[in-house]
Amino acid sequence: MNRSIRYFFSFFIYLYFLSASRGQEFHFDGSISRQVLENYLDRSISFTELLHDDLTQARNSRGVDPHDNMRLILSSKAKFVGRALMLWGREQNLSNFLARARPYASQLHQADPELVLQAAAFEIVTRGVETISIPESVFAAFGQPATNRNFSYQNMLYPNGRFVNHWGNNSSVPDMSQLETRLWFYFLSTQYIDVGIEAIHFGQVGLMDKNDGNHAHWLDMLTRVRAYAKAHARRHLLLCDAHTPTGGYVENGKLLFDFHSFPLRIAEVEGHPYQGVLKVGYSDGIFLKSKGGITPSGWTCEHLPYIVEFDNFGKRNPGKSGSAPFIWGWDEITWFSLLPEAKRNDWLRYAWKWLKDTDPNGHLEMPGSRVITPGTPDGQRWYWANTRSDACPNGSNTEATIREIWGTK
Numbered sequence: 001m002n003r004s005i006r007y008f009f010s011f012f013i014y015l016y017f018l019s020a021s022r023g024q025e026f027h028f029d030g031s032i033s034r035q036v037l038e039n040y041l042d043r044s045i046s047f048t049e050l051l052h053d054d055l056t057q058a059r060n061s062r063g064v065d066p067h068d069n070m071r072l073i074l075s076s077k078a079k080f081v082g083r084a085l086m087l088w089g090r091e092q093n094l095s096n097f098l099a100r101a102r103p104y105a106s107q108l109h110q111a112d113p114e115l116v117l118q119a120a121a122f123e124i125v126t127r128g129v130e131t132i133s134i135p136e137s138v139f140a141a142f143g144q145p146a147t148n149r150n151f152s153y154q155n156m157l158y159p160n161g162r163f164v165n166h167w168g169n170n171s172s173v174p175d176m177s178q179l180e181t182r183l184w185f186y187f188l189s190t191q192y193i194d195v196g197i198e199a200i201h202f203g204q205v206g207l208m209d210k211n212d213g214n215h216a217h218w219l220d221m222l223t224r225v226r227a228y229a230k231a232h233a234r235r236h237l238l239l240c241d242a243h244t245p246t247g248g249y250v251e252n253g254k255l256l257f258d259f260h261s262f263p264l265r266i267a268e269v270e271g272h273p274y275q276g277v278l279k280v281g282y283s284d285g286i287f288l289k290s291k292g293g294i295t296p297s298g299w300t301c302e303h304l305p306y307i308v309e310f311d312n313f314g315k316r317n318p319g320k321s322g323s324a325p326f327i328w329g330w331d332e333i334t335w336f337s338l339l340p341e342a343k344r345n346d347w348l349r350y351a352w353k354w355l356k357d358t359d360p361n362g363h364l365e366m367p368g369s370r371v372i373t374p375g376t377p378d379g380q381r382w383y384w385a386n387t388r389s390d391a392c393p394n395g396s397n398t399e400a401t402i403r404e405i406w407g408t409k
Contacts, residue, residue: 027114028237030230030237037258039079042363042406043078044307045076046365046370048086049083050069050081050117050368052085052100053100063394065391072386073368078366079116081115083119084197085120087120089126089167090126091129098195101195105197106196120201122201123173123174123203123205124173126153126170127153130153134147138187141186142182151183153170159175162175163207166207176221190232193229198234199241200225201242203242215249219256222256225240240296241259247290250293254293255294257304259304259305259306260286261308262306263332264285264308264351267282274338278358283324283325284324287359290362291303291304305361305363306362307364308362312334312370314373315374315375318374329375330375331373333370336383337372337396345397348401352405366398369384385402
């Protein structure tokens with residue numbers, strides 16, 4: 001074998017094993033190692049309702065080309081896409097959302113089979129659940145006799161009236177100790193899994209567990225959902241998380257969730273209007289608080305990995321100093337979106353570095369797409385990280401900075 005052939009052969013083998021080793025960094029099936037999980041969280045981006053869009057349409061309801069969002073996800077080499085499919089009420093729209101999500105998820109996974117798409121099952125139920133029939137398979141999963149009926153909104157509520165109409169008329173916090181609630185969350189989770197979802201965010205557990213002191217009912221629901229995922233999910237695993245202001249939920253040494261999550265909780269800089277910083281111990285932030293134990297994948301940790309996100313929750317006296325969780329009167333993503341472009345990109349670099357230096361268990365979930373509440377009649381109502389173009393006229397030009405931080409330029 002002459003030198004040039006040997007060189008070509010050696011170089012080919014080098015590329016093959018380099019590619020294979022890189023592929024292994026995101027490989028899981030049935031369980032996930034800590035390193036692979038953290039690799040995913042290090043490339044996480046929140047992209048609210050990504051999968052709700054119809055790929056056959058040139059524009060979504062917010063005036064953006066759905067293919068431009070797909071382009072951003074793939075070109076940035078994101079690996080974990082948060083809140084890509086979700087309900088906040090609107091249960092009657094579930095079938096339409098799922099019908100659009102399936103082909104969108106399929107195209108993304110054809111382009112990147114390693115990509116994890118996350119859905120959300122939040123701390124809200126409305127009368128809309130009564131439009132949905134309960135499949136026999138859901139009754140069977142809980143050992144219940146099958147009956148021909150729809151979900152019951154009333155049977156998901158706290159019997160003592162707690163949190164009833166908490167989110168508005170006929171819009172309440174569900175009680176996980178109620179069997180009907182567990183039937184609903186199981187059903188919703190299986191519907192998500194069937195369209196290609198491999199992670200679910202379960203919202204504010206603390207609101208839904210008031211009758212579940214040792215989380216027996218949460219564990220009951222999660223165990224059944226995970227069993228379904230073992231048989232039906234793309235890689236036989238569902239990554240579950242929830243907002244954990246107390247640092248997490250652990251029963252008998254076992255962690256309920258695969259990773260934790262929480263808002264950033266950005267602190268105002270006194271005397272410097274609109275400036276914000278991250279601080280350990282500020283408000284109910286999770287920094288240095290993530291609890292450990294035995295994970296659902298079987299490995300043990302002192303502190304479970306977690307993500308922090310730019311949360312949305314409205315406004316209060318926008319532009320004025322106030323108290324947590326608001327930052328200068330806005331929620332986190334609105335505050336971030338209103339910063340000048342250069343300062344916005346600098347702040348993202350700062351937050352990434354601050355978290356790496358302060359708590360290696362934490363990972364910054366990048367802001368990709370999220371509702372915002374600017375408080376002005378003509379203000380935008382949605383934040384996009386996309387580079388501004390005809391395909392995304394209100395893009396915030398953040399995606400280049402995200403790729404720079406991730407090293408995927």
